Amino acid sequence: MSGNLIEVRGLKKSFQVTRGAILRRVVGVTTAVDNVDLDIKEGEILGCVGGSGSGKSTLGRLILRLIEADEGRINFAGRELTGLSFKQMCPLRREMQIVFQDPLHSLNPRRTVAENVERPLLNFGVPRAEARGRMAELLTMVGLDPTQSHKYPHEYSGGQCQRIAIARALALRPRFLFLDEPVSSLDVSIQAQILKLLLDLQQRLKLTFLFVSHDLKIVRQIAHRTVVMYRGRLLELGDSDAVYRSPMHPFTKNFLGTVLHVRKGGRWELAAQRAEDLEDLNRQSATHAAPQAGCVYAGACAERFLPCASERPPLFRATDDRWVACHLYRPPQAAQ
Amino acid sequence: MVDGPVTGKVASSRRRARRRTNLYFVWHGVGSDPVARGAAFLILVLLLCAILAPVIAPFDPNAAHNALRLQPPGTPGHPLGVDHQGRDILSRLLHGSGMTLLAGVLPVVLGAVISIPLGLVGAWYPRLGEIVMRLMDIVFAFPMALLAIMLAAFMGPGLLNMILALVVTLVPYNTRVVYAAATQERQLAYIEAARAAATPDLKILFVEMLPNVAAASVVYSCTIIGAVVITAAGLSFLGLGVQPPIAEWGIMTSEGRSYLVNAPHISALPGIAITVLVLAFNLVGDALRDSLDPQTRLRLVRHRPHLFG
Numbered sequence A: 001m002s003g004n005l006i007e008v009r010g011l012k013k014s015f016q017v018t019r020g021a022i023l024r025r026v027v028g029v030t031t032a033v034d035n036v037d038l039d040i041k042e043g044e045i046l047g048c049v050g051g052s053g054s055g056k057s058t059l060g061r062l063i064l065r066l067i068e069a070d071e072g073r074i075n076f077a078g079r080e081l082t083g084l085s086f087k088q089m090c091p092l093r094r095e096m097q098i099v100f101q102d103p104l105h106s107l108n109p110r111r112t113v114a115e116n117v118e119r120p121l122l123n124f125g126v127p128r129a130e131a132r133g134r135m136a137e138l139l140t141m142v143g144l145d146p147t148q149s150h151k152y153p154h155e156y157s158g159g160q161c162q163r164i165a166i167a168r169a170l171a172l173r174p175r176f177l178f179l180d181e182p183v184s185s186l187d188v189s190i191q192a193q194i195l196k197l198l199l200d201l202q203q204r205l206k207l208t209f210l211f212v213s214h215d216l217k218i219v220r221q222i223a224h225r226t227v228v229m230y231r232g233r234l235l236e237l238g239d240s241d242a243v244y245r246s247p248m249h250p251f252t253k254n255f256l257g258t259v260l261h262v263r264k265g266g267r268w269e270l271a272a273q274r275a276e277d278l279e280d281l282n283r284q285s286a287t288h289a290a291p292q293a294g295c296v297y298a299g300a301c302a303e304r305f306l307p308c309a310s311e312r313p314p315l316f317r318a319t320d321d322r323w324v325a326c327h328l329y330r331p332p333q334a335a336q
Numbered sequence B: 001m002v003d004g005p006v007t008g009k010v011a012s013s014r015r016r017a018r019r020r021t022n023l024y025f026v027w028h029g030v031g032s033d034p035v036a037r038g039a040a041f042l043i044l045v046l047l048l049c050a051i052l053a054p055v056i057a058p059f060d061p062n063a064a065h066n067a068l069r070l071q072p073p074g075t076p077g078h079p080l081g082v083d084h085q086g087r088d089i090l091s092r093l094l095h096g097s098g099m100t101l102l103a104g105v106l107p108v109v110l111g112a113v114i115s116i117p118l119g120l121v122g123a124w125y126p127r128l129g130e131i132v133m134r135l136m137d138i139v140f141a142f143p144m145a146l147l148a149i150m151l152a153a154f155m156g157p158g159l160l161n162m163i164l165a166l167v168v169t170l171v172p173y174n175t176r177v178v179y180a181a182a183t184q185e186r187q188l189a190y191i192e193a194a195r196a197a198a199t200p201d202l203k204i205l206f207v208e209m210l211p212n213v214a215a216a217s218v219v220y221s222c223t224i225i226g227a228v229v230i231t232a233a234g235l236s237f238l239g240l241g242v243q244p245p246i247a248e249w250g251i252m253t254s255e256g257r258s259y260l261v262n263a264p265h266i267s268a269l270p271g272i273a274i275t276v277l278v279l280a281f282n283l284v285g286d287a288l289r290d291s292l293d294p295q296t297r298l299r300l301v302r303h304r305p306h307l308f309g
């Protein structure tokens, strides 16, 4: 257990879609994160892949406590986050930060780049002059020219905006970064630069990353371990290379197949498209099935067999450091 | 821990010299468009007239020159003519500009001051916002002028009551503009980034979001001033606003209505003045929209980068 920066247990979050303010009624419920247990080791890059809507962003937001969990516990560096008030959360916010997919909208358009980067420092009472100096250091660190920091975000390209967002996230010297598809909206050539920068910073500053992407190929380039998400649940967890080279869960195999196919065609966007199709397919069939029982992937799984419809598989330990939520990998002694 | 060749001091002094504020963009954005520049100049002149009326007006606005009643523009000593009570129209226009601006602009400013926080808070707390906006919907059921008339009639005539009636009428419209802008704005990732950096809710609302949302309200306010000036004039016309003999362009227009055939200038001149005022505010409003939008405003100032080094 030692060496874990973050320990998540039984995390659950569902969103209610409501109509009306005075007579409020629930018109739909989405379980975005469903009973997730996850350890993130200090100093590792944990990749998280899954189709759009599989709950990757929600998982990260829950860990950062940007949204409240319905159930479950989050432990960060030995401190229980669940139930902390805004005030109690403040010092911990220094240690965990977020980088978003859309670099332009993650910066305040009416504040200069300098003001955007300084904002977190000023929140924590750093004197203005000191914040300014630190801002210049940060911009240099992410490969930007601090003398241009009087400009507005619109004057920068997408890749540069992402560098600024990274600089802002690092302003408070965090230990943990939640990177929510940080390169997904960038050109392929820029992607490589940003990934390199992130890797470099991670090693230099000894950071821990939760790196989310819908593209297993990108996650494999950067992450030490990878977790595969589907409909709010973790389906597979293991060494990134192993998950990529020999996927075990039927969903991962299918998901990976789309990526390989797409690699041949040379267009990585299609991977996301295909993954969304997989999500939709299953969501449609799931509306008829009882949502609480059985494997979440049963509706689309080619290998489903008897227990799949009635019993929800937990993460079974398939090999030493490989966990798969599928009845095919249930240990023979049926450990209970 | 972090290394970098550039010291903070150098970077900061340069940055402070070159930071472009909203005011900078408004100044150069409005200034680079000749039509908007003319309109802004006109509003300034009107303001000056309003302030300097007692000094520059040739006559007392209520002094009667009975022998010259109904004389057209061009009469010696009375370049814009004389009205049905023998009062000098130029003097009345000059004196009336202050009252007209007050009745048209003050309700809009007060309305914006109320609407901006209301819309922001409503967008931030969706349940509260839903309730507030449903209440506003009740107000939307009435045409703006009718509501103002009803309220003014209910509260009784007078300048203050008219301004209050106009504020109540305007708040729902402006709040809807702010609410819509803020609802969109709060979805953007920079708001979540601010939350991740432990920014308190109020600071997010009034430091991060306010400048982005207020721009929408300022632009909207500028374009609605025209309608408010006309509504205020209408209320005065109906005897619910400013009371005669106070000089106000709306009253002046209405007072001349019995003489439209024999002396059309009595109504026409204040009518033209209102039209010009309304047009000027609309033009400035359009220019403001461009210079407050971070996407378009860079284009407006790009050709003059030398200004700030």
Ligand SMILES: Nc1ncnc2c1ncn2[C@@H]1O[C@H](COP(=O)(O)OP(=O)(O)O)[C@@H](O)[C@H]1O
Pocket (backbone or CB within 6 Å): A015, A016, A030, A031, A032, A050, A051, A052, A053, A054, A055, A056, A057, A058, A059
């Ligand atoms: N604020 C929200 N309100 C309602 N539903 C939400 C909200 N955020 C996410 N969801 C739903 O939760 C599910 C998971 O979303 P998300 O975590 O954003 O997925 P991902 O990041 O993997 O694409 C989706 O079905 C989405 O529609």
Ligand code: SF4
Pocket (backbone or CB within 6 Å): A249, A250, A251, A295, A296, A297, A298, A299, A301, A302, A303, A304, A305, A308, A313, A325, A326, A327, A328
């Ligand atoms: S548990 Fe059954 S349905 Fe689910 S992935 Fe495994 S084989 Fe397929």
Ligand SMILES: [Mg+2]
Pocket (backbone or CB within 6 Å): A053, A056, A057, A058, A180
């Ligand atoms: Mg997402």
